[in-house]
Amino acid sequence: MNPIKELARYKAPADLPQSLAWDGETLWLGSLANKRIYQIDTEDWSVKYEIDAPGTPFGMVSVGEELRVLCGETEEDFRNIRRLMPGHGFDTVFKLPCPDDTGSQLSWDGKILHVSQWYNQKVLALSPNGGVTKIYEAPRGICGQVIVGDYIYVANTAEEENGDYFLGRIHRESGTYEDVALIPFPARALAHDGTDFYSNHRAAGETVRFTV
Template sequence: MKTIQELQRLASPAPKPQSLAWDGALLWMGSRETKQIFAIDPAAWAVRWQIAAPGTPYGMTAFGGELRVLCGETADDTRIIRRCIPYHGFDPKFALPCPDDTGSQLGYDGRRLHVSQWYPKKVLTLGEDGQVERIIQVPHGICGQVIVDGIIYLATTDDEETTDYWLTRVDPRPATPKIEDIAHIPFAARALAFDGTHFWTNHREQNQIVSFARPD
């Protein structure tokens, strides 16, 4: 299996970059350490806006002109999906509980949100009210998710303490989804985003954000 082709390694604007999303112009990053959300201009590599999240921003996805952020909140680390309006803030009235109170990464296919569950190794498709409409079982733990042209791409691993991570492609269109590991990621990756040409992920423990070429 080929290894991803890294294009850039850039210093994160905050320690422990955890979540990523691309909105068509800006790269959004959520820090596990500071619990802040940052809008990054990728050309200048400069922060254009930032805001405190309601909890630890484990996962994030662009949702039209908004963001959906999966947060771990309270002392019990309750998992709740929040609505963030760029340059305005978080909507205090919007709170979508994660199924089974678990989940880490988010994807959006233009119609539905998808929540990934790391240790159960599942991707859940949610309806408008947060009900589970479909469950896709995958072979590895999930630490990143993005949906590109209807295809789900995941950052996955069997052991988070190693450097054996993969880019896993899931075609959800057949009744039995087609799942394939398409590239090796040689570091402990967190999150996935796609800017229309390249993928982005975090090397969280190095406080770096990495872009890499699309391998397929």
């Protein structure tokens, strides 16, 4: 299996970059270090907007003109999905609890929100009220996901600390999984700008743009 082809590395605007989302024009990034979210112009890698999240921003996805951010909240690390309206801030009322109080990454297919469970090795399609409508299985723990066409692409690993990391994809209709490429760093999050993928090399404080 071939590795991904790295196209560029960018210094993240804060340490421990974790979540990523592409909104059609700009890239959004969430940091574990300061629990802030940044909107980044990828042409010059400048920060256009930033805001504190209501918790630790583990996952994020663009939903039309809004974003959904999966946050770990309180000392108990309750996992909730929050609504972010760029330029206006977080909706103080909207809160969608994650199924089984677990989840890390988000994706959106234009109609349905999907949340991944790392250690359960699943991607769950959600109803508007947070119910599970479909379950996709992965062979390893999921540390990033993004929907591109007919597939849910997932960054995944069997061993978080010292194991290999893979880019795989799950067919949305059949649910079948296949490995696509090796990822030569411990990846966190996936985004896709219509041409290239993005992921975070969290320990290095960098965001990586790549293709396969």
